[in-house]
Amino acid sequence: MKHIDAAAHTRGESQYVDDMPQPADLLFAAVFSAPVAHGKILQLDIKEALSMDGIIAIYSAKDIPGENQIGPIIQDETLLAEDKVHFIGEPVALVVAKTGELAQKALKKIKLEIEELPVVTDPREAFANGQIIGNSRTFALGDIEGAWNICDVVVEGRCDIAGQEHVYLETQRARAVPLEDRCFRIHSSTQSPYAVQKSSAKILGLSHHKIEVDVQRLGGGFGGKEDQATPWACLVALAAWHTKKSVELVLPRHQDMEMTGKRHPYSSDFKIGLTKNGKILAYEVKHYQNSGATADLSTAVMERTLFHSTNSYFIPNVKIFAACCRTNLPPNTAFRGFGGPQGMFVIESAIAKAAEKLGMSPLEIQYKNLLQENDVLPYGQHVHDARSRKTWDEANKSYKFPAIQKRIAKYNETHFETKKGLAVMPICFGISFTSTFLNQAGALVHVYTDGSVSVSTGGIEMGQGLNTNLAKIAAKAFGINQERVKIESTNTTRIANMSASAASATTDLNGNATLIAVGQILDRLKSLAAKELGLSHKEKIVIENENVLFDGKATGWTWGKLIQTAYLNRVSLSAHGFYATPGIWFDRDKEKGHPFAYHVFGTAILEVTVDCLRGIYDINSVKMVHDLGRPINELVDRGQIEGGLAQGLGWMTLEELKFDEKGKYLSNSLATYKLPDVYFMPDVLEVKLLERIDNPSGPYGAKAVGEPPLMYGIGVFFAIRNAMRAFRPEIEFLFDSPLTPEKVLMQLHADWLDDLTNGRTVTSGKAVKAKKEKVEES
């Protein structure tokens, strides 16, 4: 089945928030934000800006009628800064104007007097200063202290893992429309309508039911709109509350990049102990998460780092420590993988370094330690239906690792300027929100008298194909044509208290809720049909291809007839289904439990070529075997796999966040922050799905797909590193991501740098002053 929205997308007819017809009273907002990363606000001067033509109003913290607080887990985040600012880009005031251009122009006339305070951007420095958000946590398994003594080899090291900009193509945006009785409808580009509803109600001092949040679709989310769509929606709600007019806010790209958080950078220390045969006996890791200025979702992200710190491996003795470190950067937030990829990067680095020490192929260590059935993970859950080895073996069989290794060795022998590198990346990713209570979902299903069906759930369509999956699930469950099913916008008046569309679990949760709602209606319909047709066993009634069958035989009733009869007999054709994932729990006091409904497994092999003279590289191929259970919709799932991989490859190579020491974000545009383009992606991309095996937790046996494939991208770091090692085997390369062409070249030729700079002036950034442009463009 094709993506349900694709036809409208290709015609440019799909509506995003600001594409909807504009109400006649629509006003436009722009956000004035902190120009320094840490300081006391002495004075906010809006007089000049307010006097400009077309400026309606400017609001600051004092104009908030309710509570100025939007922190989702820990209440430490204001909507508009009060007495202090904590990062560059922190919202301070909101301009409302007749046009978006005027609002943007007014920003330049607002003056903010600030007494600057010391700025910290490094998580280790923040940790040393005691700047921790929440509590640090430790997962432990076995006896780590005792284990070091029985290891043949122990290796230690450090990783520095960069963050990542989401670059949803549609920047953050929202439109608020005032309704009667001081109620508001907010059209928001959010993954979490309930978060928007709760926070805007709190900001305005209203009950939740006075705010209706409606979401048609997102132009990409990737986690960046899980919690961080909320402030913009709250701001337009605030402006609509004051002006009693509709207000729209669309962040220009560079403001979006400056004001919103990103994937968390981590700095981590590892220590790994193995037997001389490559069996891992002990692993200890300390993660210092760069959380940014406020908690946002950082504690939850850190928790997933703890869960995934051993990736696909069984290690008997483990100690994992992690802390959220508060810095003066934008609050970092959810991003596909949610802390898991950072945990996996460190164990893969530890294995790479151990392999070098042991003179062994990392593949050998990886394979030897892959999870097997019933192995226990550091958080106490035993692995069921482990498919780590299965996907690895299948990949090896399909793609022939030894042959690739041989071919690459030969290439490297015969080539000097360019070298090839290979890496294998196995993944194991737990599915469920790690906060157990979030694993709930609702669906509202109506059947109209013409037989058409309307499905509402709490899930958000952000490109991942949720609506396509839901339509297929509902149609299949009813036994009708898919054309009869419409998936509605996500709206808080139809579905209450929904969890964010996140954790790869959106189809699992909302699909199961849909099945339950459909089941209720079907049950009523079957009772009716049994009664009307004089059949005793209603369980023998099924609907197939829009026909009502009894015991496999036609009854002469069609779907249309069934629905008409139900209506005339006053049978309810609507139902609300509710699903809560069974069997999951986690005890945070003991740090043990069974937090995941299941795991997703897979193995990828990646090959690169590095131009060692220039430090640039090509990703030649990525081939994988991925575990999808029994996919609902292979075309949609394949898109998730390929797209997730692209983000993972970008994260490890060219996507580089650059902040200066004062906390100023330097890569705040797509001219300076580069993400994969069509030329960047490998020419060879093979995706094989593990033979279809039912997953008992997923709707129709499916497995979640959103996040796991991103983590195959981690392998590209090690593939490039291996190519670098082929060129300069004597150098110990850093585990410092992203591995940009600059880092490749500088590490390959570190010994040349002295020659190039010695005795000469290396002009610093300040020495050459940029003169104001004196000429016109020709």
Place this chain on the structure above:
Amino acid sequence: MPIHFWLNSHEVTTKEPAGRLVLDYLRQTERLVGTKEGCKEGDCGACMVLIGELAGNQVAYKPVTSCLMPVGELHGKHLVTIEGLNLEKLTPVQQAIVDEGGSQCGFCTPGIVVSLTGYLMQPWARGDKDGFKYALGGNLCRCTGYASLLRAGSRLGKQFGNGAAGNGKKAQNSIESLIKLNVLPDYFQTIPERLKRIPSFEQKNDKAKPETFVAGGTDIYVQRGEDLPDLKVEVLNLLPELKGISLKNGKLHVGALTTFEEFAVDPEIKKVIPEMPEYNLLNASWQIRNRATLGGNIVNASPIGDMTALLLALECDLILKSGNKQRTVPMKSFFKGYKVLNKKPSEILTEIIFPVPDKKTKIHFEKVSKRKTLDIASVNSAIKVRVEKGAIQTIEMSMGGVAPIPFFMNKTCEYLKDKPVNRQTVLDVLSVAMNEISPISDIRGSAEYKRLLVRQFIIGHFTRLYPEYLTVREFYETH
């Protein structure tokens, strides 16, 4: 004089400010919201439109980013948005994307449909994977990882083959056949006649001096996009006499408004710089190359301009005109300081002239950027060199990103003259080069990295051009 053009199937006359962005005009004034704003600096392509321009009796179309194009330039042209490509049923381009799962969140999709359709309209279009990469070079998609889009391309390639819709080697055939194949709506057929009826733009009764000039706009709109709509802008692309490439008395004369794309595919240029199409891929996406001009690149004076770096090694003369006055400035002495030029505010760069090198002279261009394509270089460099019997006879070398100006490596070239091409020469010249450059640390890389790249490029130039005298391996034998 109002701006007069065709928007899809409608005629428009408007008094919009000439400097306003086409994207803002479309979304705000026309509320044609299928065109999306993704970055507003030409990197993402969500705002892609087609611009059709009369060429003789036909209209030639190319995809461009509407976020970098002034409304003033629309005069006499056909502006096509996604709405103007829609038929009652999906077009083959749209259908291929749907069938291959090439659209997820959908935000980039209209721009991609425009690029692919624009590509199919080119008589030189190729139906293979490289062809469709070329077509999509200016479109970012964050959801799909491009694989499904290239599969959609491959489906189109199979359907239509090479050249516009397989049977057109000329623009006129392509439009007709694409209409027959339901790739384009049939109103496209009427556009040439309609555009011919629009009187050419006259700037009479307009004594006020322009506050700024705009050529392709691909840089000035990135830098000053918010100011330009309020300024009096003179749109240089309304002056067709500044276009074109011709060979006169052993010299190539290149009009300053020649675009990167026109330059790279020109047969005379290809004779001189055979690798030009490959360098072109590094310099910008097709969609940006359709707009970016050589003159704009030079006058913008970015120390890291790719085309500027290349031209700087070709012994160019620049022709500057102001009213009836004209003077010639050697390109090497055009750049005085950071964005300070040997050019008066009223002067316009009209022509770039360089000698056709002899058969023994070789040209090579090096560039490293974080992302290989559509990214600004950390350092770039061009060399023009003639070696006879192993010794350097003449040499011209530029380096971008190592000084406040596009830098000509004067001392390095002086040192290299008459030297043999070997390892020792290259090692010896490094200290000359290092003393000559003054890179700074910035978003494109640290000063040390840029120094290292200069070294690698000098090695790269000679090992690529003269593998018979020098190999990369020789530089690592001591390690």
